[in-house]
Each structure stands twice: as structure tokens, then as C-alpha cells.
Amino acid sequence: MDISSLSMQFMEFFDKLSSWEHSVVKDSGLSPAQMHTIEVIGHHKTMMMRELADRLGITTGSLTVAIDRLEKLGMVERKPHEHDRRAWLIVLTVDGTKMYKQHNKFHEEFTREISQDLSTKEIESLTFLMKTVLRRM
Numbered sequence: 001m002d003i004s005s006l007s008m009q010f011m012e013f014f015d016k017l018s019s020w021e022h023s024v025v026k027d028s029g030l031s032p033a034q035m036h037t038i039e040v041i042g043h044h045k046t047m048m049m050r051e052l053a054d055r056l057g058i059t060t061g062s063l064t065v066a067i068d069r070l071e072k073l074g075m076v077e078r079k080p081h082e083h084d085r086r087a088w089l090i091v092l093t094v095d096g097t098k099m100y101k102q103h104n105k106f107h108e109e110f111t112r113e114i115s116q117d118l119s120t121k122e123i124e125s126l127t128f129l130m131k132t133v134l135r136r137m
Helices: 003-028 032-044 049-056 060-072 094-114 120-135
Strands: 046-048 076-080 088-092
Touching (some): 003 032, 003 094, 032 049, 032 060, 032 094
Antiparallel strands (some): 046 088, 076 088
16 A cells, blocks of 8 residues: 555545534534534543643634633633643533443444444554654644
8 A cells, every 4th residue: 555545534534524523513513623622621621721622632712712612601711720820721521421431332333333343452553643643634
């Protein structure tokens, strides 16, 4: 297999995953970007604005707008940082945590479904390869 074929497989995987993600998110009342923000916060529990913006690949200005909207929806809240009066921590509310857990279940079910034909050894190999590739991103 050449790099062009691998590139095409990555693109096809991304397209299918993105399409699946949009179909799951559409009934939540949130946009895919909002759900992704909730996912990242839920995974890390508490995040500073700068750290969250970096993880999402957006500016802090764009994140401020996104967090304002999620705050109005009751999904997140800002809490003052213990040691840095200038910094704010972003945490999920009870409703945000419920949304995160529900969406995370969809991800686990999806992963279980697409990997059901793989052996334990193949899953271990895929996990290793994914970690290796992700470290380069």
C-alpha cells in the first residue's frame, strides 16, 4: 500500500466518522462543535480557557462565544481559578455531564459495532497504531 492509498483511507474514515457524529448530534439540540466542546471538557473534567481553546484548535475569542452559548444552554459554567485570579475554569453542569455521558455511550457503542469483527489481538494492534499516529498530530 502506498501513502496515497493510506491518505484516502484516512479521509474516508474521517468522512464516515463525521457523518455518523452529525447524525447522532442532530437530535441533541446542540451543534457538532458544541457537542465536541462538551466531550473535551467531559473527558478532562475541568479545563482552563486557553487549554480548551488549544485542544479545540480555535482562538480564545471564538471559545468565549462558544462557552457563552453553552452557558446559556445550561451545559457549562465558569469557575474562578484557585491560584490565578485572571483565569477561569470551565466545567460541565449536571445537565452538561448527562449530555457528555449519553454521547460518550454512543461513541462506545459505535466503537464496539465497528470493531466487532476484530480479534483481541487486532484491537490491541489498532490501539497501538492509533496512539502512534495521534502522537504525531
